[in-house]
Amino acid sequence: MSSPFYVAPEQQMKDRADFARKGIGRGRSVVVLHYADGIVFVAENRSQALHKVGEIYDRIGFAAVGRYNEFENLRQAGIRYADLRGYSYDRTDVTARGLANAYAQLLGGIFSSGGEKPYEVEIIVAELGPGAADDQIYRLTYDGSIGDEEHFAVMGGSADASAEVLRAGYADGLDLGAAVRLAVQALGSDAGPGTPVRELGVDALEVAVLDRTRALPRKFRRVAGPRLAALLAGEATTAGNGDGNGSGDKASASTTSPAAPETSLGAAGTPTTSAPEEPGQAPGPAS
Amino acid sequence: MSPSSPDVTRGGLPSAFLRAGTSSFVELATAVAPDVLPSSRLAGSTSTTNLGDLTPHGTTIVAATFPGGVVVAGDRRATMGNMIAQRDIEKVFPADEFSVVGIAGAAGLAVEMVGLFQVELEHYEKIEGAPLSLVGKANRLATMIRGNLPLAMQGLAVVPLFAGWDEAARMGRIFSYDATGGRYEEHSFFSVGSGSIFARGALKKLYRPDLSAADTTMAVLQALYDAADDDSATGGPDLARRIFPVVMVAGPDGVERVGDDQVGTMVDTLVGGRRTRPDGPEAPVV
Numbered sequence: 179m180s181s182p183f184y185v186a187p188e189q190q191m192k193d194r195a196d197f198a199r200k201g202i203g204r205g206r207s208v209v210v211l212h213y214a215d216g217i218v219f220v221a222e223n224r225s226q227a228l229h230k231v232g233e234i235y236d237r238i239g240f241a242a243v244g245r246y247n248e249f250e251n252l253r254q255a256g257i258r259y260a261d262l263r264g265y266s267y268d269r270t271d272v273t274a275r276g277l278a279n280a281y282a283q284l285l286g287g288i289f290s291s292g293g294e295k296p297y298e299v300e301i302i303v304a305e306l307g308p309g310a311a312d313d314q315i316y317r318l319t320y321d322g323s324i325g326d327e328e329h330f331a332v333m334g335g336s337a338d339a340s341a342e343v344l345r346a347g348y349a350d351g352l353d354l355g356a357a358v359r360l361a362v363q364a365l366g367s368d369a370g371p372g373t374p375v376r377e378l379g380v381d382a383l384e385v386a387v388l389d390r391t392r393a394l395p396r397k398f399r400r401v402a403g404p405r406l407a408a409l410l411a412g413e414a415t416t417a418g419n420g421d422g423n424g425s426g427d428k429a430s431a432s433t434t435s436p437a438a439p440e441t442s443l444g445a446a447g448t449p450t451t452s453a454p455e456e457p458g459q460a461p462g463p464a465s
Numbered sequence: 466m467s468p469s470s471p472d473v474t475r476g477g478l479p480s481a482f483l484r485a486g487t488s489s490f491v492e493l494a495t496a497v498a499p500d501v502l503p504s505s506r507l508a509g510s511t512s513t514t515n516l517g518d519l520t521p522h523g524t525t526i527v528a529a530t531f532p533g534g535v536v537v538a539g540d541r542r543a544t545m546g547n548m549i550a551q552r553d554i555e556k557v558f559p560a561d562e563f564s565v566v567g568i569a570g571a572a573g574l575a576v577e578m579v580g581l582f583q584v585e586l587e588h589y590e591k592i593e594g595a596p597l598s599l600v601g602k603a604n605r606l607a608t609m610i611r612g613n614l615p616l617a618m619q620g621l622a623v624v625p626l627f628a629g630w631d632e633a634a635r636m637g638r639i640f641s642y643d644a645t646g647g648r649y650e651e652h653s654f655f656s657v658g659s660g661s662i663f664a665r666g667a668l669k670k671l672y673r674p675d676l677s678a679a680d681t682t683m684a685v686l687q688a689l690y691d692a693a694d695d696d697s698a699t700g701g702p703d704l705a706r707r708i709f710p711v712v713m714v715a716g717p718d719g720v721e722r723v724g725d726d727q728v729g730t731m732v733d734t735l736v737g738g739r740r741t742r743p744d745g746p747e748a749p750v751v
Contacts, residue, residue: 233591254592255482258497261490261588265580266501280477394562396587 194289194296198320201298205243207334209364210302210315210327211348213357216390216397217304217313220361223384231386233398235260235272237306239388243334244299244320252281252301269395274305278316278324286322296320300333306388306397310351336368343367355409358385358401362410380407490588491581491609503577504612517620521550523575525660525692525699526557526567528628528639529672530653531681534716535628535637537565538685540660540693541708542700543572552700557711559720561586564602564629565713569658571621578613578623582606599631603640603648611646626657630715637715660692660699667691670748679731682712682723686735687745702732 185193206222208230219241221230230249231241234256242249256277264272281301289296297320305314315327325331329348332340343364352360362383366376385401392399401409481497491502499505521543528537539556542549550572557567558579566582568575585605590596597605606627613623622644631638639651654672656664667688676684686702689710693701702709709732712723739745 229594232594251483255478257588257591258482258493259478261584261591262494262498262501265490265494265584266498276477283477284483 190292191290195321198289198296198298202244202300202320202333203335205334207332207337207340207365207368208241208243208302209330209332209340209344209361210241210304211330211344211357211361212310212313212315212350212352213387214310214351214353215387216306217315217388218354218357218361219302219304219384219386220358220365221384222365222378222382224382229384231384231400233257233386233396234277234303235264236269236395237388237397238272238274238277239304239386239398240301241304241333242299242301244297248297249299249301252284252297252299255284256281256303274303274314274316278303278318281318282322282324284322285318285320289321302327302331302333304388306390310390332364336370339368339370340364342371354387355412358406358409359412380410385409488589488592489605490585491612493588503574503581504609504616515620516616517571518546520571520573520621521545521554522698523554523556523569523572523658525656525658525664525689525696526569526626527656527661527664527668527685527688527692528565528567528626528651528654529668529681529685530628530637530639530674531676531678532674533637533678534630534714535565535639536678536681536685536712536714537567537626537628538682538689538710538712539567540689540700540710541703542698544698547697549700552703552706553708555711557713558583559713559722560602560627560629561590561596562719563596563632563715564599564627565715565720566606567626567628567657568623569626569661570623571616574613574616574621575623575625578609578625582609585609598633599629599638602629603627603650606640607642607646607648609646610642610644614645617644624657626655628715629720630717632717635717656688656692658692658699660689660696663695664688664692667745671746678714678716682714682728683731683735685712686710686728686731690735690739691745702736704732704736 208221210217210219217239219231219239221241223230228246230243231239232253234240238260240253240256259277259280260272281303285297288294299320301318303316307313315331317325317327317331317333330344332344344360347360362378363375366378383406385406387399387401388397389399390397479497487493494502523543524540526537526539528535537557541553543551543554554572557565560566560583566579568579586597586602606625610623624644625642627640628637639655641649641651641655641657653674654668668684671684671687690701693699707729709725709728712728714721714723
């Protein structure tokens with residue numbers, strides 16, 4: 179029987195992190211950002227059936243990049259967690275913070291356990307608060323680190339390049355159309371600055387919102403087809419689109435160039451490659 | 466993460482949540498936290514005593530279809546024996562965006578079962594990414610009623626009336642149940658609960674398939690009034706406290722509850738008419 183090679187724990191964690199990052203880097207990005215009436219999720223996704231963005235609970239949405247079977251499994255586990263908790267206690271007792279913690283425990287546990295391969299996923303759990311200031315976006319990486327993101331979050335292969343575009347274009351209180359167009363511009367700029375922005379049409383996008391103005395308790399809604407096309411084209415949404423929630427453009431920001439970003443944006447959009455070290459979390463990658 | 470979950474082996478998410486499995490919330494809860502389900506309660510009890518006196522009983526629910534959907538209404542009374550346990554209980558609920566469930570029978574259990582049914586439909590829709598068909602929803606409810614059979618035999622029967630807009634068939638449909646989980650599709654109109662005999666009799670004379678939503682609502686309110694007239698367990702409109710029947714309309718745009726002020730206006734018209742003719746509007750003999 180051969181004795182196993184000694185591998186230093188640092189090296190082992192680094193190898194596992196590299197492995198997970200490589201898997202995540204192959205996928206197209208997802209952008210999540212605040213807009214005037216809530217939170218919008220924009221993913222580059224050419225599949226109509228395999229979703230990257232989903233509903234977890236009344237006010238909680240989910241987005242993911244990486245390996246489909248792994249994040250789909252996480253999404254379903256999140257729905258089970260939320261529904262069981264909401265049924266046992268009350269609907270208001272289901273929070274994104276609780277869910278993000280549960281995900282972090284799971285991802286961190288798998289990452290640092292020697293047995294299983296780490297999940298090749300990054301996920302975002304976003305929650306609509308009672309007011310715009312209470313909205314939350316949590317970003318979780320493959321090793322269980324949680325980041326509480328301000329303004330916007332990007333994840334996926336070329337998150338750094340996309341985050342640059344968002345940082346330059348983001349302003350508080352963007353209307354839905356402006357927010358979606360900014361996100362699409364960010365997703366198309368994944369080749370880095372100086373290269374032409376890829377055009378992404380309705381067929382290449384998956385868009386959903388957590389809409390505070392929606393009358394029903396379940397605030398999650400997909401935006402697709404003609405409605406999405408109208409948003410991309412910058413037209414004011416007409417009331418006759420079958421969804422009279424008044425969530426269309428509020429005609430506040432101009433269509434192409436949103437107001438200049440605030441100066442306090444430095445904390446937003448942490449790049450993918452340096453997972454934030456959170457106290458009490460699972461160890462981050464060694465790099 | 467349920468308080469009673471025995472399996473919290475993997476941090477915050479029990480491994481049962483991660484195993485690819487069912488789209489049914491009831492099946493999940495049965496596997497992970499069975500004691501949160503109403504059906505598991507008293508399941509070990511072999512007592513043959515009638516437990517029906519333990520909980521208030523809800524009474525009359527009426528439903529009627531019209532060309533643009535279906536109207537469901539319920540009175541507001543819950544009784545315990547000869548006592549009125551609650552005068553403003555709500556027994557008609559939206560089950561999801563396009564369907565409505567009304568309940569008669571053991572009130573505590575019934576309200577809990579409605580909550581479970583709502584989660585069941587929402588859970589399926591979120592996991593699968595598409596809602597169940599209306600008949601699929603009706604069948605899920607039948608399964609849940611069947612699970613309640615041991616309690617029904619001890620006097621805690623729950624008798625729901627399920628109705629909704631069938632997107633595929635483009636019409637409103639009504640389903641009734643018996644305590645064993647038997648499911649029956651009803652046509653045009655139906656009623657359950659202690660006052661249902663009187664309500665159905667009234668609707669027989671008032672109902673026409675071509676009525677508008679407002680006229681169907683009025684017919685249903687008349688039927689509830691007639692039920693309250695002859696059944697002591699069914700509450701009539703409480704004009705002093707302004708407590709009126711709960712009325713929901715399911716149509717192609719979803720479920721909408723008719724506002725209390727609107728129902729109040731209709732009830733005032735109805736009661737005004739009854740002052741001159743206490744038995745309600747007359748139907749032609751031939």
